[in-house]
Amino acid sequence: MTVDIVILGAKGRMGTMLVNQTLADEELNLVGACERKGNADGLHYEDCEISDCLEDLLPKVPGAVIIDFTAPEASVAMAKTAAKYGNPAVIGTTGLNPAQQAELAESARKTPIFWAPNMSVGINVLLKIMPLLVQALGENYDIEIVETHHKMKKDSPSGTALKLAQVLAEARGWNYDDVKKHCRDGIIGERPKKEIGVQTLRGGDVVGEHTMYFFGPGERIEVTHRAHSRETFAAGALRAAKWLAGQKPGKLYNMADIF
Structure with a gap:
């Protein structure tokens, strides 16, 4: 059984690495790639939805696990959108303040959400x-x-x-x-x-x-x-995505839950 994956910020340094590792993993299926408006041009992967709007993308990829290494405000907004459509989400964004972490926890009551400041x-x-x-x-x-x-x-x-x-x-x-x-x-x-x-x-x-x-x-x-390389963070996020696909909402998950 493969796990469907959506990558946010697919053109960035982490996004590119996540895309490449997803495509190389037989247990994963890249079904969506999202970039900010005006930056999605040039993205193309076989059988993969490309979009600059997560709201438009998620209805086309039900159940796909979103992976997000963007910015605190963007990750909080993403989690709310993921909760709206029922997509699980793995977040590796750092710099979230306590209020933003509380907002993630609130979204995690509606859909499985995993957050770790370091995926290593x-x-x-x-x-x-x-x-x-x-x-x-x-x-x-x-x-x-x-x-x-x-x-x-x-x-x-x-x-x-x-x-x-x-x-x-x-x-x-x-x-x-x-x-x-x-x-x-x-x-x-x-x-x-x-x-x-x-x-x-x-x-x-x-x-x-x-x-x-x-x-x-x-x-x-x-x-x-x-x-030594961002590959270790990408590998950890994809490991989390595989695990999260089988979890239920109700708490904000982290690496300790996997171990």
Whole structure:
């Protein structure tokens, strides 16, 4: 049984990679490609609907799973349209604020929706196991995160860095908003014991790098994840799409649900 796929932003860097991986996968069937108005010219795939309007496209591809790596506002609007027509949706967009995440959850009550700020299998395994390290080390180890991305990335800190920091804070029994430190400048005084720093680097064409530091008495532990190619994110999104096709609405799914 194959899963029908619709790719949003099909001409973009991620969109192009998603299209190519979908076409190469015998378990997937590319039935729709969507681009913003005036940008769909030149798109053509066999037995695939091409459109610059998702509202027009979805009635022609009932049940197809939408994959979206666009922008927060666009992803929220897409989820509402997907809910209207009953299409499942996989979202890899980063930078969504709590209100936008709540809107996704509301749409997920009507149709299956999956959202993860990082589709990498490796990152999501780290999200599962890093709390164990935090708990084993104890509170004498200071936690810091440094994330590095390409100069075109618009949100900071990255959604992945924020998710990692939130998970580590929870492992300490802390509310992340109470202990986060995203910038340091000037005479800041001694580092509080109850703090998690997340620092941002931007430059070049770095796909994505996250390093978690655990500074303890007499030693330091570093755990780094480096994404060498966007292919890992595309592969994770398509894996999620296959899984989501068999799910029911009612909650906003994430990678932990697949594992």
